[in-house]
Amino acid sequence: xxxxxxxxxxxxxxxxxxxxxxxxxxxxxxxxxxxxxxxxxxxxxxxxxxxxxxxxxxxxxxxxxxxxxxxxxxxxxxxxxxxxxxxxxxxxxxxxxxxxxxxxxxxxxxxxxxxxxxxxxxxxxxxxxxxxxxxxxxxxxxxxxxxxxxxxxxxxxxxxxxxx
Numbered sequence: 608x609x610x611x612x613x614x615x616x617x618x619x620x621x622x623x624x625x626x627x628x629x630x631x632x633x634x635x636x637x638x639x640x641x642x643x644x645x646x647x648x649x650x651x652x653x654x655x656x657x658x659x660x661x662x663x664x665x666x667x668x669x670x671x672x673x674x675x676x677x678x679x680x681x682x683x684x685x686x687x688x689x690x691x692x693x694x695x696x697x698x699x700x701x702x703x704x705x706x707x708x709x710x711x712x713x714x715x716x717x718x719x720x721x722x723x724x725x726x727x728x729x730x731x732x733x734x735x736x737x738x739x740x741x742x743x744x745x746x747x748x749x750x751x752x753x754x755x756x757x758x759x760x761x762x763x764x765x766x767x768x769x770x771x
Contacts, residue, residue, distance in 0.1 A: 615641055615651045619676060628678040652676070659694035659703045661710030681714055684757040691753050698742035704729040704749050717756050725752050 609617070615637065622630035638645040656662040656676050665675040681687040691707055699707070705726055712722035727733060729749055734741045 611641060611643060611647065612651055612655070615643075615648060616655045619651065619656065623676060623678055628680065629675065631673050631675045634672070634674055648674075654702075657703070657706060659699075659710070660706035661713060678713075684716060684760050687711065687714055687716060688753055688757045692750060695746050695749055697746055698739060699746040699749060700742060701729065701731050701745070704745050707749065707753075711753060711756070716753070716760060721756065725749070728752065 618637070618640070619630060619632070622632065632648075634645045634648045637648050641647070652664050652666075652674060656664055658679075661679045661681075663677045663679055665677075667673055679690065681690065691711065694707055695704070708717075708722050708725045708729070711717055712719060717725065729745045731741065734744055734748075736744065
């Protein structure tokens with residue numbers, strides 16, 4: 608059985624599909640639909656629709672307030688790598704790393720199998736070293752995997768003639 612958070616996430620994702628990558632919601636209306644507090648909606652937006660997962664969330668509070676969720680469109684692999692680098696930084700926690708991997712899979716840079724392998728590589732059980740070193744290593748490993756995937760997507764580079 609799906610949790611309330613999963614159900615809210617699925618609802619927002621369906622609205623994103625209907626709106627071709629953009630959805631405007633009223634927090635209170637979504638909360639009423641699911642019989643929960645508006646803070647639950649905020650929690651889902653903060654944890655499941657963050658920048659490191661490839662989403663931009665704009666919020667306007669007040670009586671006429673809304674929440675607009677946009678799926679970031681990436682024009683090419685180079686830009687995706689740049690945006691992932693920005694989102695990751697020098698250290699990255701496990702949940703943010705897993706979210707970034709979901710983003711690049713959704714963008715089509717890697718398939719589901721590759722994403723699963725990448726996720727296994729950044730898990731806390733795999734990187735069994737103390738913090739903050741673990742988060743630093745995770746960021747380096749993730750950036751390297753994303754760059755390697757982008758390079759593989761770009762295809763072989765042509766070197767100078769006679770090199771080999």
